[in-house]
Amino acid sequence: MKMDSLEALAACFKRLPGVGQKSAMRYAYSIIDTDGDKVEAFAQALLDVKHNIKLCKVCGNYTEDSLCEICTCRDKSTICVVKAPRDIIALEKMGDYKGVYHCLHGTIDFQKGISVDDIRVKELLGRLDGVEEIIIALDADISGEMTSAYLAGLIKPLGIKVSRIAHGIPMGSEIEYTDEMTLQKALRDRKDL
Amino acid sequence: MKMDSLEALAACFKRLPGVGQKSAMRYAYSIIDTDGDKVEAFAQALLDVKHNIKLCKVCGNYTEDSLCEICTCRDKSTICVVKAPRDIIALEKMGDYKGVYHCLHGTIDFQKGISVDDIRVKELLGRLDGVEEIIIALDADISGEMTSAYLAGLIKPLGIKVSRIAHGIPMGSEIEYTDEMTLQKALRDRKDL
Numbered sequence: 001m002k003m004d005s006l007e008a009l010a011a012c013f014k015r016l017p018g019v020g021q022k023s024a025m026r027y028a029y030s031i032i033d034t035d036g037d038k039v040e041a042f043a044q045a046l047l048d049v050k051h052n053i054k055l056c057k058v059c060g061n062y063t064e065d066s067l068c069e070i071c072t073c074r075d076k077s078t079i080c081v082v083k084a085p086r087d088i089i090a091l092e093k094m095g096d097y098k099g100v101y102h103c104l105h106g107t108i109d110f111q112k113g114i115s116v117d118d119i120r121v122k123e124l125l126g127r128l129d130g131v132e133e134i135i136i137a138l139d140a141d142i143s144g145e146m147t148s149a150y151l152a153g154l155i156k157p158l159g160i161k162v163s164r165i166a167h168g169i170p171m172g173s174e175i176e177y178t179d180e181m182t183l184q185k186a187l188r189d190r191k192d193l
Numbered sequence: 194m195k196m197d198s199l200e201a202l203a204a205c206f207k208r209l210p211g212v213g214q215k216s217a218m219r220y221a222y223s224i225i226d227t228d229g230d231k232v233e234a235f236a237q238a239l240l241d242v243k244h245n246i247k248l249c250k251v252c253g254n255y256t257e258d259s260l261c262e263i264c265t266c267r268d269k270s271t272i273c274v275v276k277a278p279r280d281i282i283a284l285e286k287m288g289d290y291k292g293v294y295h296c297l298h299g300t301i302d303f304q305k306g307i308s309v310d311d312i313r314v315k316e317l318l319g320r321l322d323g324v325e326e327i328i329i330a331l332d333a334d335i336s337g338e339m340t341s342a343y344l345a346g347l348i349k350p351l352g353i354k355v356s357r358i359a360h361g362i363p364m365g366s367e368i369e370y371t372d373e374m375t376l377q378k379a380l381r382d383r384k385d386l
Contacts, residue, residue: 004257005241005242005244005257006255008241008242009238009239009242012231012235015223015227015235016223017219017220018219019220025282027209027210027212028242030208030209030210034243039239039242039243040240041201041205042205042208042239043235043236043237043240044236045201045205046202046205046224046232046235046239047232048198048201049198049201049202049221049225049232050225050229050232052197052198053196053198062225085222
């Protein structure tokens with residue numbers, strides 16, 4: 001059955017992360033049964049996000065203003081370095097952290113051709129004045145490890161403390177079901193009691 | 194963090210079938226990183242589906258014309274009755290069926306307050322001229338069973354053959370893991386070898 005507009009819409013849904021052909025068609029069908037004004041609001045919301053959301057000119061977080069909410073009101077002596085704005089959301093949920101962030105928008109990855117110049121390292125170095133500690137909160141994969149080591153090598157010589165969030169066994173999980181890499185890391189980073 | 198446009202978009206994604214808060218936020222974030230022209234195409238595709246897709250005036254299937262492709266070219270002596278246009282897609286994938294369809298857009302459901310007048314039964318009765326067989330392909334739930342029985346009671350007295358697609362153990366599944374209702378149905382509908 002030829003229904004060009006339905007297939008065009010399904011193709012758009014399929015571009016969303018983790019959405020396959022079946023879900024995309026299901027979403028497209030659901031739009032037919034949705035009220036016209038809700039569909040118009042959906043279309044407008046897509047355009048609004050693309051038009052209104054930009055990067056905070058200081059930390060690289062998403063914002064609708066020129067400075068993000070965190071940069072305007074928080075303690076600037078501690079900067080937590082993350083890979084993506086999504087990580088800021090996760091860390092903010094915790095509610096404990098009072099400092100600011102710096103979003104690199106990527107980590108060094110030679111296989112994907114992402115070098116130091118492709119991520120926001122220069123911007124980080126430009127805001128170190130008055131900073132006492134840099135907390136690195138990057139993923140514990142090769143790319144994250146490499147970027148962490150690189151940043152520590154750059155920043156520690158400037159007399160600024162560089163730390164890294166701990167990796168280990170997640171709270172509530174069982175040792176039996178923990179993967180080797182995590183166990184290795186947890187054992188190496190053991191703490192005195 | 195206050196980002197109204199992002200949250201508004203996530204709320205729209207959350208209205209899609211089977212999409213929860215986390216996926217909705219993930220989809221909304223992905224739009225920020227999508228090219229502007231692709232986002233505009235997405236918004237347009239939503240509006241196009243809502244504007245272009247209507248019901249075939251004969252069978253109730255979705256179409257962009259006044260008659261659907263199936264109604265224009267297929268054998269009209271057999272009508273397969275389904276609940277929703279989605280079911281037509283599934284049956285068409287099989288490729289075996291040469292007749293036309295009739296989409297009821299629902300099945301009788303007293304709990305949900307859906308009566309005979311809320312589904313396209315009258316439209317079905319209005320197109321029985323010259324029809325030799327009605328094949329009922331409704332779900333094997335209470336609502337589907339009730340609607341099937343009701344339609345058979347109406348149509349059989351007119352001298353038209355009324356059949357129903359078989360229910361039983363799906364091809365390739367094991368008896369051990371088949372639910373009781375299906376086993377019961379499969380045993381009752383057993384065929385001579």
